[in-house]
Each structure stands twice: as C-alpha cells, then as structure tokens.
Amino acid sequence: MRHGARPKNRLIRYAAVTALAAAPLVTLASVGQADQLAPPLGPCVGDCPNPFPPVHNGPAAGTDDTINIFVGGNYRVEGRSAEAEGKVVTVKDLTVDKNGGGLFNMGVVGVGSQVAPPPGTDHVTVGGAVDVVTGNRVQLGGGNPARWGNLAYGTTESGTLEFSGPGAARRDPAAIDPFRGLTTVVEDHSACMAEQTATGELTVNGNLYTFTGDGHSTRQVFNVNRNIGSATAAADLVFAGIPAGATVIVNMVGPDPVLIRTNTGSGIPGDQLTDMQPLLMWNFPVSTDATITGGAQFQGSVMAGNPAGTVTLSNPGTNGRVYLAGNLVQGGTAGTELHAYPFNGDLPTCGQSPTPSPSPSPSESESPSPSPSESESKSPHPSPSRSEKPSESVEPTHGERPVPEHSRKPEGPLADTGSGPAGPIAGAAAVLLGLGTAVTMLARRSRGRRH
Template structure:
C-alpha cells in the first residue's frame, strides 16, 4: 500500500469516526447550539472567543498592574500539543488548557516562577477564584527549583492534570490530579485545524482579500477597503525586516468595529515568522483582530513589541515559539507551544487575557487532516470539495462549527448546566438534531467513498495538495 493510500485511509477513518460521533450525539450538540451564549451548558468552541461570565468588564483596559477589573472564565490559551516554558518567560493570564504535557524548565539564570491565570501586569481579568487556571491532559513536569503559580495577590486558582506529576518543582496554591481534566475538550484540536484552514482558504484557494498587505521593509502595511465590516488580508510572507529583525505593523482604512482577519500563509507548509516592534492599530480593536497561521510547521512570534489581537495556529504537527514581549489576546494552537524569552533577549514575556469578539466566516467542513499534511509531511487529499458526480455535497449544512457554536461564540469550559435544566427531549430542536444526525451519517459515507474515488482518480488542487 502506498503512503498516499495509507494517508487516504486515515482520512476516511477520521471522517467516519467524526460523523458517527456527531450523529450519535446530535441532540446534545444541537441543544448547546440553540442555547444562549454563556448559558452554562456549552462546550468550548473552535477558536478564540469572547469573555465568559464570571464578571466580564464593560471594557478591557490596556495592560496595567492595578486592581482586578473583572473575571473571564473563557479559555485564553489553548495548546493541542505540549506546552514548554523556557528562558525567562513570565506567565500566561487567563484560563490555560493543554492537551499534552506541561513542562516548566526555565533554566539557570532565569526567575524560576511562571504564572498561570493571573499575572502582575495584564488586562487584570483573571478566571474566578478557586477554579482551574491550568488544565493539563498529560503529565505536569516541573524541574527542580521551578515554581508554577496559579495565584497573584488576592487571585488564586488550581492546577488540574490528568497524567503524572514529575520533577521536584512546586505548585501554588495546589495541584489536583483529575483524569477527566480534558474531557470537555475532545475534538477541539481537530476543529481548530478545520477552522484555521477555512478562514485562510475558500474551496481550496486563498480567501479573497478586501485589502492589501505589503512588506515595505521596516513596516508591513495592511490597507483595507474602508467599508467592509469583515476585512481580510493575505500575507504569504514573513512579517520581518529585510535582515530578519523586528518591524512595525500598521493598519489603514479599517472601518470602526470591523473584524480584521490576517492570514499568514506558507504554501510549502514550512515556517512563518512575525517579528514585531509595535502594532499601529489606527482604530482597529484588538478584540476584533485575528492572526491566522494555518499551514506552517514552525511558527515564530518574536520581537520587543506587544502583538495586539488573538492568534490561531492551525497545523497539529506545528510548534509555535513565542518570545514576543506580550500577546494582548487569545492564543490558540492545534500544535505545540514553547513560551520563551529568545536568545539573548530580555525576560518577562507574557500572554495577556483579552477576548476575541470578531465575526468570522461560517465553516461547514468539519475536521480536516493536518493542514493537508500527514505527520511525515506527505500531503493527503482534503475531504471537502472532492465528491464525485451524483453524491450529495455539503451545501446547506452548518457543519461542525454550526453544531458547536461558530468560532467567536461564547462557551464556558467549567460551568455546569443551570439548576434543573434538561436537554430537550422532543420538539423542533430534537427533530432538527435527528435530521442533521441522519444527514451527517449519509455525508460521512459519501465522503469516505469520495476520498477513495479521488485517490484512484488522481490528486486534486488546493492548500496542502503538493506532490
């Protein structure tokens, strides 16, 4: 069996399993979709989202070291792989979720503490006291002398981990082993890949931009059309100065309250770098700015400036090396994350908790392969847009994000259903879920046959389909 055929069979199994799961759980998923945002019965959504009560502030202040101004129980950092802390990185504000292992080993010469949930200078909008500030699906690894702090002054939470705790480092106030720590996040990693790919590519080609992105050397300028409520920029290049050093990032002609999507793409699926000294928003709200990096295997976000806006990295086999002074927004990656200070750089790197409230395209593709790649880098066909004549298409289906709540919708990860609340047993929502479940099963079967058909007919076109 060829490598391409093995990859295709993996796609078929993935699509079939996802379809069967959705069909079986359709009632529950659709009930969550019909619920009001933040109602308490939803699960995390595929991508950075808004503040989840808590006590959300009316407006988020710029980073400061003053009093706590509110509470946000939304996930601020999601890592589908492993999370390593190195160098002199200082902390990640807000709720942090790691599917793999969390490894704190900052090394000699660096302050030994790393904060989760609350940091000394940030938005000062942490999660509720007593809740898990950090959830780890794998091992919690703490090197000798290292301190993992889920507290800052009057703010304090816990650390929950499903694997083992290794090393002689310490956790304060406490760590709790919980084999179900990541139960609510099943499938989210795959959804992130699907969403990131969809935001960057529309039916296999780069999404149509509304403006231009031009690297002018010391600055990359994003010039919008001045009118659209959804501004799209495609940047198939590194955001760096000619010598690789930091540059400023500047936005122009962006309407008030517009959602701004910047797709930083790499058709070779290798590496992309954002090295910034400053971001001139010029009216752009950080809460409506998303940096989407769908296909690079190595992502570097560096520089002495503060990167405004949220970050989404879509490739599951990716590693993001984050050494920028601060990110003022959500950081969601389907891959692994290394929070570090960079070679010879100053310390104190932080991720600050700011929500994402932009309105993004609806994506009905469901889970996709790893940005079109297998773990070895061998491209495999996408299960979308490959149906042979006579098979039903995906048109008219909301797809996975329609069921879960589209990216940008609220969904707490810890809250339980309200007292006495039950999922609907009959009526239009349940009938709709049964219909969607049946349709998904049919589409799953069609996709499986379609991918096999495509394999025998030859590769198609689109991101990741390189030979």
C-alpha cells in the same frame, strides 16, 4: 455558532438545532453569515470588564471563564518567560524549564489585564504530565485582592508548585476530556479562515508593512505569502481601509518556517493595534514552524491549525487568545508574557451553502482574479525558497485561494449606521413574504375547488 468543515462536535450540532427551532426565520435568513467563536473559546464569559483595561499591575478587573490559552499538543515554557494569564488548557504535557530557573506565574499574573479565571476553578488543566524542572517554580493565584485556583493534571506531577489560598494540584485524568474536541474545532476554524478570498492587500516599503482593506466589508481578510519582518529587521505595522467594527483576519500562508517580527504594539489605548485587538486574528493554517517575536506587546489573537505544528511566542507580550491545534513554546530573552484578552470577532462559516444574494454593484464587487503571472507570485503554497527580496519596495499579497462555490461566503458592506441586524431582519421579512404568498395561493385554489 460556527459549523466547521468537520461537524463532529456534538455541542455545535445541538446548539444549531436549538437555534433553528427557537428562531427559524432569522436563522434561515442568516445562513452563510459568520459568528463568534463558541464557548469555551472566544469572548469573555463571567464578570467581564467593558472595555478590558490596558496591561497593568493594579487590582483585579473581573473574571473570565473562557480559555485564554489552548494547546492541542505540548506546552513548553523556556527562555526568560514570566507568566501566562487566564485559563490555560494543554491536551498533552506542560514543561517549565526557564534559562536559569525562577518563577513562572499562571492564571493570575503580576502584570496583565488582571482578568483571571473565576476563584476556585481549574486555572490550569493538563491532559498529560506537569514537569517543573529543578530550579523553577510555578505559582497559581495571588494578586490584589488575592485570587486562587487549581491545577488538574492527567498523569504525573513533579517540581515546585505554589498556590494561593486553598488552591491545589490534583491528579484527574478526566479533567481534560471536555476540551479534547477543541483541537478539531481549532483546525476547522483555521482552515476555514484560510479558504477565504482576500479583501485587501499587504504592501511593503522597507520596514513599513501596510495592510490596506477594501473600506467596507464586515470581515477584512489578508492572505500573506511571505514573512513579516526578517531575522535582522522588525516590521512596522499599519492598517488602512478597515471599517469600524470589522473583524480582521491575517492568514499567514507563506513558506515554512513562518516569521512575524515586529516592534509595533504597546497595549496603550489609542494606539491603532490596541484598538483593533479584540477583532484581530493572526492565523497560521498549515505552518509546522511559526514564530512571533520582536519588541512589541503583540496585539490580537493567534490561531494555528496544524496539529503537528509548533508556534513560538518570544515577544515581550501577547495580548489576545492563543488557540493552537499543535504545540506552544513560550520563551525569549525578554520576560515573555501572555495576557488574557478576548477575541470578539466574527469568523467565517464553512461547509454550508450560502444564501442567494443579489449580484453586487460594481462598487461592491470583489477585485478581479489576479492574472496568471500575478497568481503564481502570490500562491499560498510554500515555495522551495525562503530568500527575502529586500530590494523590492512594494509587494502586494492578495494570495487568493480557489474555493469551491458551495463554500464561498457572501461579504456584505459594513452599514454606515452600524445597524448590524438589518440583514437578518430583511431576510426574515422575505421569508414572511414568501409564506404570505403561499397562503394566498392556497386560499385561491381552495376557492376554485368550491366553485
């Protein structure tokens, strides 16, 4: 369970206390590590297929009660958008106003992972108003076999809503209450990711964007202070130096507006980004205007931490969670679809003191800090100019941010054998050794007093 920089979430605090009481040795040894997102965010919860199937229009593949799309602001559907799969929560309003109108599927979709929320649950929860503009239709439920769910809204509902089976819409202002605190959770996670020191760099050669990791860290971090692709050219994405099982975080810290335009990503098993998808997170920590577009089935989850920001998804498909503190615009000239795929990666934990660790060997130490001239060119803060530099063939982007010592996280190498629990077990052994030493000293003192 991650403890954010703003530990206001009571559930998180209570879970932390419970974990400490249940397993004090392992927990103490693991302070300063990283953990998966806590429910209702992150990994699949329910009848979860393993692995998740590729995008298809076949029969149902399971159920997932984890939120797939969380919007802390307003959710607007426009362009030629087609569908939003999985559990959808928007704290404010939902507006469906497609160009030329037409059908928009939610919860259960025609083409996706075919992993829908459990039958009979709220597939869509809206804190404010639902406005399906005249000429548009929103359908919840269906598929093969037919699945059904409900829509809960807070204030008003207008337009055409269609439901499979006994599904229905209901006015329920309290339905959003369990999810309101998630806006702060998303803000905290997004800010914490952006504080991390880069473990790799991005190099650019024409339209080829290569993310090269350090080859050993369990969490690979890239701080990118420029757009990926441009208004006229789509980037080809390649990752290298990423150990199997490593979480990959791409912090988009460049100037506003921020753009990712790529055609890389098919969703077909065996493709590099398809295989990375469950552990890949694209983070927009401060952007007021961020867009992901191009011709790809975009792989990985998307997080944005600015509650005043807007993320626009206009690519044909997004395969991963979408967690935004601000607003979402779904729309493009293609039939934009958001597909339900989990994020199983481990995110950094901020706001805690790291456990002491031995000084790394030269081969394990992080890259030295950039020189003054290099750090200037890689500042994560927005620059006043958005001009691109097509003449540059290589552009490293360490983009390291100064982080207070108390919030830095130790990064260990990924074990070649895959024995992840070794760290906590070793820590527990160290604690036991310390306790044994203390007991021995007390016994010696007791014997001394008896002489």
